[in-house]
Amino acid sequence: MNSAISGKYDICVVGGGFMGSAVSLGLIKSGAKVLMLDKTSRIYRASKANFGLVWSQSKGDGNRTYTRLSEKAVREYPQFIGAIEEESGVDTELRLGCGVIICLGEAELAARAEFVQRMARQAQAAGEAYPARLIDRDDLQQITGKTPLGTAVSGGSFSPIDGDVNPLLLLKAMRKIFIDRGGRFLHDCKVNDINRSGNNYLLDTTAGRIEVPKIIFAAGLGNIDLLSSLGLPSPIISQKGQILVTERVRPFLSFPFSGLRQTGCGSILIGYTSEPPEFKVRTTVSAGASMAHRALKILPCLERVKVVRSWAALRVLTIDGAPVYDEVAENAYLLASHSCITLASMHEQLLPAWILGKPMPEAINPFTTGRFHVRTNQGKP
Amino acid sequence: MFEQIKENHKERVTIDFEGNLLDVPAGITVAAAVMGYAKQEFIRISPSTGDKRAPFCFMGVCHECLMEIDGKTNQQACIIEVRQGMHIKRQMGPVEVES
Numbered sequence: 241m242n243s244a245i246s247g248k249y250d251i252c253v254v255g256g257g258f259m260g261s262a263v264s265l266g267l268i269k270s271g272a273k274v275l276m277l278d279k280t281s282r283i284y285r286a287s288k289a290n291f292g293l294v295w296s297q298s299k300g301d302g303n304r305t306y307t308r309l310s311e312k313a314v315r316e317y318p319q320f321i322g323a324i325e326e327e328s329g330v331d332t333e334l335r336l337g338c339g340v341i342i343c344l345g346e347a348e349l350a351a352r353a354e355f356v357q358r359m360a361r362q363a364q365a366a367g368e369a370y371p372a373r374l375i376d377r378d379d380l381q382q383i384t385g386k387t388p389l390g391t392a393v394s395g396g397s398f399s400p401i402d403g404d405v406n407p408l409l410l411l412k413a414m415r416k417i418f419i420d421r422g423g424r425f426l427h428d429c430k431v432n433d434i435n436r437s438g439n440n441y442l443l444d445t446t447a448g449r450i451e452v453p454k455i456i457f458a459a460g461l462g463n464i465d466l467l468s469s470l471g472l473p474s475p476i477i478s479q480k481g482q483i484l485v486t487e488r489v490r491p492f493l494s495f496p497f498s499g500l501r502q503t504g505c506g507s508i509l510i511g512y513t514s515e516p517p518e519f520k521v522r523t524t525v526s527a528g529a530s531m532a533h534r535a536l537k538i539l540p541c542l543e544r545v546k547v548v549r550s551w552a553a554l555r556v557l558t559i560d561g562a563p564v565y566d567e568v569a570e571n572a573y574l575l576a577s578h579s580c581i582t583l584a585s586m587h588e589q590l591l592p593a594w595i596l597g598k599p600m601p602e603a604i605n606p607f608t609t610g611r612f613h614v615r616t617n618q619g620k621p
Numbered sequence: 622m623f624e625q626i627k628e629n630h631k632e633r634v635t636i637d638f639e640g641n642l643l644d645v646p647a648g649i650t651v652a653a654a655v656m657g658y659a660k661q662e663f664i665r666i667s668p669s670t671g672d673k674r675a676p677f678c679f680m681g682v683c684h685e686c687l688m689e690i691d692g693k694t695n696q697q698a699c700i701i702e703v704r705q706g707m708h709i710k711r712q713m714g715p716v717e718v719e720s
């Protein structure tokens with residue numbers, strides 16, 4: 241038993257990425273004693289390898305509750321980040337107020353128009369409004385500024401609330417506040433097995449055995465093995481994504497496109513792919529070439545900019561693409577989403593009170609695992 | 622600053638460093654020429670931090686030596702040999718996408 245750790249914490253959060261860090265931050269602010277573990281995976285790294293979009297316009301087609309949660313998350317981002325930046329002293333490079341999904345050619349624009357109409361109808365049916373709208377090539381050129389768009393650019397959809405953030409700096413800032421407020425963060429700590437011990441959970445970890453009354457699974461794809469050690473099913477699946485990164489150039493893009501954005505230090509991120517998962521996560525020349533080809537069609541001036549690196553990682557998805565928040569066993573909570581950057585504001589704000597014993601907030605209670613259960617003719621799982 | 626210990630190079634080339642013509646041994650790298658002959662204490666200003674930077678690893682890894690060579694930006698000065706008539710400039714901050 242690791243006596244320096246065991247018995248001293250109310251809650252153990254397994255996973256120190258975007259999900260774990262946001263919920264741990266909220267828990268520590270609520271006064272809980274929190275231990276956060278991170279195994280520092282070299283393979284998955286969704287929290288570090290992601291594109292950094294704070295994005296609602298494409299989320300939740302056919303799932304209004306998910307769209308609503310995403311929009312609320314983005315709208316509350318300024319306040320969420322404001323508090324984090326003030327307390328941590330870290331500038332997270334947040335930019336909100338303009339996010340564009342770009343279309344090449346008429347077929348893409350027609351499909352995008354259909355999507356925007358569908359989202360608007362779904363919002364209207366709920367008595368709400370969908371904030372994004374279709375824009376044509378001329379409008380797009382106007383907001384892009386003097387950098388010429390490629391001739392194939394036909395238009396796109398524009399959201400006045402979406403934007404981007406530097407996920408590495410935001411993750412660092414959340415962890416810093418967590419530690420400054422007395423949270424304990426153990427990195428390079430892997431949980432090998434979990435068992436019940438009376439009313440507690442007994443974790444067998446690389447840092448010794450840890451006994452704790454409440455446990456949170458926020459380990460992304462690592463949740464699959466963690467759940468299985470308690471004999472629980474997992475609704476989590478994965479998907480591979482690749483990104484290209486260029487050399488730094490003088491900032492010229494003041495807002496993000498969905499697959500092309502310039503970071504605060506001047507690098508351009510070009511992405512991203514959605515591919516079947518693989519055990520050994522590799523970058524491929526063919527994916528790099530197709531991403532570069534598309535980026536050049538969007539902004540021909542990138543022809544002169546050199547790619548300096550590329551990377552691949554695995555996304556954390558669920559069977560229906562929406563997040564999962566659930567008490568999967570007594571005092572054991574599963575939290576998983578592929579949209580942990582965008583939803584970070586909600587995760588910090590909505591999850592802690594529920595985990596500490598309050599009823600589940602309405603905004604998140606449709607996201608339990610019950611939705612994945614096969615229904616019998618009694619309508620019960 | 623760097624000193625040439627032994628001037629035993631027979632072959633020499635002339636390079637243009639920001640308008641100044643320098644006579645340097647053939648076969649050395651641009652980074653060596655700039656540090657040893659142009660006597661510069663920095664060879665670029667970082668586009669992200671604004672700091673003055675100089676070559677560090679001299680083996681093509683760290684990318685601290687990026688310079689404009691013959692009109693091409695972000696060239697690795699430590700792995701490119703000097704050539705007769707070469708034009709070399711320091712990069713004072715981020716390069717422009719549209720030059």
